[in-house]
Amino acid sequence: MDAPSAQLHLEIRDAVVRSLATRRPIIHHLNADTSWFLQIPRPASAIKHGSRIYYNILIDPWLKGPQSDVARWFSQQWHATESAVGSIAEVEALARQVEILVGGLRLGKGSLRLKAAAEIETFIDAVAVSHEFTDHCHKDTLLEVHKDVPVFATEEAAKLISSFSHFRTVITTPTFSAENPDWHDYSLLPLPSWLGISRLTATKDALYYHSALLITFATHPFLPPTPKKRSSLSIYGDEEPSSTSSEAAECVIYTPHGIPHAALSPIAQADPPLHTLAFLHGLHDVSISSAQQLNLGAKNGVLAQRILRAKYWVATHDEVKKGGGLVSWFLRRKVWKLEDALNEARAEVNGGDVDMDSDYFDDVRFEDVGNGESLVLE
Known part of the structure; x- marks a missing residue:
């Protein structure tokens, strides 16, 4: 490596190290579709x-090879773009490298803080x-994961994964509801007490x-102060804060097909409060002809x-995959631009007047994290 290249390499590495030094969550997009790796910094204690x-939480891993539902003649798909992270071994290498960069792993002779990698x-x-x-539940990819890693999956997915006879622990993900709004109750063993995994569901689905x-x-x-009031339209609401406000938490909401916006009301009613750090939801509107809405879109x-x-x-979940089978003939896709979606949403909220309250959605911060890219959630 010549001197300019070496200097650029060091500058890039230093920039990455400075970013990681914030000790904030990181999301890595493992492919062009909807496989993610979420790294949450453990609390100081x-x-x-x-x-x-x-x-480290691996989400919906499908890294290579085809996927098929029902039968190949019915539906089969392949990634149109090769996954930037092509195996679980590469996911492991990514996590290991982040630990090294942030200073958690000190390898070599005399290392005292941690076990060797x-x-x-x-x-x-x-x-x-x-x-x-x-x-989302790709057998060949999942079988690459170490058998001692616990899996949290929806009821049907949990049944399917249990049938693999690979993982020691498969847990059905509980449903977060307004009737039981305390996020602590969704921290099921073997999760640490400061972390919970649950799901949100919609009626008539x-x-x-x-x-x-x-x-x-x-x-x-240093979470934002709990507001004095809470509304039904925001996690920053209209009621007196509870005595447990000091235990407010952050959350990441991942909805690859989209969830009807009305179904998000339990987040607004969470007690202690939940501050939504990241919302993973696609832009593309996908349906099977006019009969079945698949991805709800922007x-x-x-x-x-x-x-x-x-x-x-x-x-x-916006990758335009290579497809085969009967279903592929009926798929319809509308690729939204965010600006167009904002205008239509304004019109819907304001009864058709797109100019009314034009700044209402100005705080929408959209990030396009591409195949193989990472984002520090500061």
Whole structure:
């Protein structure tokens, strides 16, 4: 490597290290579709001698090969773009490298803080699966994951994964509801007490197709003050804060097919409060002819963001995959531009007047995290 290249390499590495030094969650897009790796920094009290810095959650892994539902003649798909992270071994290498960069792993002779990386069997702490469909619950990819990693999956997905006879622990993801609004109650063993995995569901959605994964965590030492009031339209609401306000948490909401914005009301009613850090929802509107809506698209995402006020809105499940089988003949896709979705959402909220309250959605912060890219959620 010549001197200019070496200098550029060092500058890039230093910039990455400075970004990681914030000790904030990181999301990595493992492919062009909807496989993610979420790294949540452990609270200071949990980082002791021998502990890693990050708690790592693998979400809906499908890294290579085809996926098929029902039968190949009915539906089969392939990634149109090769996954930037092509195997679970590469996911492990990514997590290991982040630990090294942030200073958690000090390898070599004389290392006292942590075990050598070779002694760590897996850096993946949990797997979360949102649906039983094989582009989210991909057997060949899941079988690469260490068998001791616990899997949290929806009921049908949990049955399917249990049938693999691979994982020691498969847990059905509980449903977060307004009737039980305390995020602590969704921290099921073997999760640490400061983290919960649950899901949000919509009424009249018998197959739970338009549902969401909800990952909650209390690791931020300086969350925004709990507001004095809470409204039904925002997590920054209209009621007197509870005595548990000091235990407010952040959350990541992942909904690959979209969840109807009205189904997000339990977040507004969470007690202790939940501050939505990231909202993963696609822009593309996908349907099977006019009979079945698959991905709800950008307009629903804008209306959902109006409720959540997430700090980051990140697109997901928008890859235009190579397809075969009967279903591929009937798929219809509308690719939204965010500006167009904002205008239509304004019109819907304001009774057709797109100029009225034009700044209502100005706080929508959209991030396009591409295949192989990462984002620090500061």
